[in-house]
Amino acid sequence: MSEKRQLRLGAFLMTPGHHVAAWRYPDTEASQVLSFSFYKKLAQTAERGKFDMLFLADGYAVSEKFPEAISQTVTVRPEPITLLSALSAVTEHVGLAATVSTTYNEPFHVARKFASLDHLSGGRAAWNVVTSANPAEALNFNKDNHLLHSLRYERAEEFLNVVTGLWDSWEDDAFQYDKENAVFADRSKLHTLNHKGEWFTVRGPLNVARPVQGHPVVIQAGSSEPGKELAARTAEIIFTAWQTLEEAQYFYRDVKGRLAKYGRSHDDLKIMPGVFPIIGRTEEEAREKKAKLEELIPQEAGISLLSSLISFDLSPYPVDGPLPDLPELEQVNGGKSRFTLLKDLAEREGLTIRKLYQRIAGARGHREIVGTPLQIADQLEEWFVNGAADGFNIMPPYLPGGLEDFVDHVVPELQRRGLFRTEYSGTTLRDNLGLKRPAHSATSTVSALSQASV
């Protein structure tokens, strides 16, 4: 008898909350966005709720396109690997997922940092691979222009190959620690990558042992065509944004259907849409919270957020008018799937710029669920049992309250229904997610030939 299929939960900690007005919300600890004690409390709350992982987004620029928005929004947060490393010391079970861009980093450093975090945390590291959607980032890295979308994905694919290759520099049992015979490492188990590609030349080997999990868990968020293909080949979790059950089901079938051609099975990739829950003791209380948050959105901050999500500057247009004519998808060099989603939403519902930014100022294109803990559990269950999701990345509107409410009221309901764990079953993130530990490339027949050994 197999156990009932379990859903997976991520705690997406955008501080001090996902809603663009979160920092103005009563009780939100807005001044604590750089304080370790704040994050420690959040991490321990998520672990109390048996979440699979903490999830941190990242970006490499303060956008100055909308000067007023700078004063009205939270532009400063800790770098995710630094923060998650600190949190690894005060948690025991919860996974630690950091966003790191392949567009503005070097694979050697990225491989090394995640390998280090995986060792120090006892096998809890995950890498959310992004290609960066904000053109302002280029200007902080000696570049005049943001790399084109298609080139970013080419680079990302090669980047990932180099990183996983470097993680396999040493076989799992390479280290002997044999004091008597002076053998610290068995060098026949050291593999030098010697990668020479289009984007990178990286000799290796890595100066960190193979990670506890073999490879830290690989997460991707892109839902564009190249994003889906890269995910089907390499990702173990997809974090994605869908508004309706039908869209989510379509995406789920589409991506899962691409796995077989890469020799992967249905369970090797978990699809976890984002969910932005506004929780009330009654549905009315939840709706009041939502209205309160919308009321607190500073206008420039709303326009700025919407403009960045659709990669198009809306500031010249009347805020109570419709969206202007937007460029064709081919011209968009930001997040392509988010562009389409928001454009379709505005058209479908005939939203003005203001109505649209109010609509997305919390969930940012992800699914918003407003209601009681029971209603929220119902909606999560609906997607989970109907082939739309393997789990969810939970995006609390404000912190710490929004996470605490989820842990104290929604999680117990999911547990009652037998949909979610009551205790952590494994020791690594991979164990808890039900993902296989990858065999070392030199010991698996598939890719042994591509490895040059010393």
Added chain:
Amino acid sequence: MSEKRQLRLGAFLMTPGHHVAAWRYPDTEASQVLSFSFYKKLAQTAERGKFDMLFLADGYAVSEKFPEAISQTVTVRPEPITLLSALSAVTEHVGLAATVSTTYNEPFHVARKFASLDHLSGGRAAWNVVTSANPAEALNFNKDNHLLHSLRYERAEEFLNVVTGLWDSWEDDAFQYDKENAVFADRSKLHTLNHKGEWFTVRGPLNVARPVQGHPVVIQAGSSEPGKELAARTAEIIFTAWQTLEEAQYFYRDVKGRLAKYGRSHDDLKIMPGVFPIIGRTEEEAREKKAKLEELIPQEAGISLLSSLISFDLSPYPVDGPLPDLPELEQVNGGKSRFTLLKDLAEREGLTIRKLYQRIAGARGHREIVGTPLQIADQLEEWFVNGAADGFNIMPPYLPGGLEDFVDHVVPELQRRGLFRTEYSGTTLRDNLGLKRPAHSATSTVSALSQASV
């Protein structure tokens, strides 16, 4: 009445010990080099000993020039910022100094990581700025050749300017958290760097608030001519290697003498030579420990270490013969000052290759002190009171034992003599070191003109 001048102590944690044979030494926890619990114990021991800071070296390659040495030496360790972030969560006072190279990194990332660590640790971060001396690192970063020594220093200087500029992106009081009036940040206190230089084009601003310490403490280790000049202009600690009191005094006077032309005072820069202490209850026991360590050095590992320290391959030469003719200093593209130091040492004492590697296999060119806790305290005091050092970076031969002995036996002796603190006096690393907190560039008259404000 001013307090007696206090010496500063760093705990240089090269795991599982500085001696190249440390991992073979009895009781050394060689298998723990990637375990958090091991580092936690070391960090808490250093904090119990009131050390100013933990200090971690770093490198970006496994050298494969000496194949046997790979199996005989410790080639894998955690990345320092990842590790120190984790340690920040289990310590309260001790500073956290990470080595990061300016040759293979981007200033935006480096500024951000140290700013993050400084916030998360409550003002305990320090950056040991190095330019990398190992040519093998280039091959892991898309380069065929290591950058020339002089160019590395040019790049380092500009890199440091960019990083300190980014740390000043926000004034100290830029963040208001004013929920009522929707002012998270006062944008008149945001400064965009707009750096365009020879090596870097970085717009800024940084997406982290100004660090708790203003700027994390800047450490340098270079003792070459360009190294000294860069340090005199920008460093707050110099970590340096000298064998004799006279050399150390000369260096101390030389560097301190260069401060005035940069508008800096004598106390703005602390000079901390490395010290490798082998501690015994008797002098005889200490000498036996040293002999035991020398006996445990695998020959290839010894030759490999020496070759890398002098940037010259000694493997073709008879190990019991003299050093071969070495290149002129101008041709050396590794660590120039270390090259000179070792060459002079071999000549002065007529050492064979084997004798020289035995001699440096622990201290690696730093000062070795073998004796009782009293003898070690005497020798530290001698340099400290005679204008050769403001403190010391302590390099335990093996871990955890070598650090525990220092904390339990040498520190109390230094405290008895009134040379070292019995309690931490400040809350930040800067406070404890007696270093001024740098004023923001926009509020100090000196450099306000070089800042473009938004």
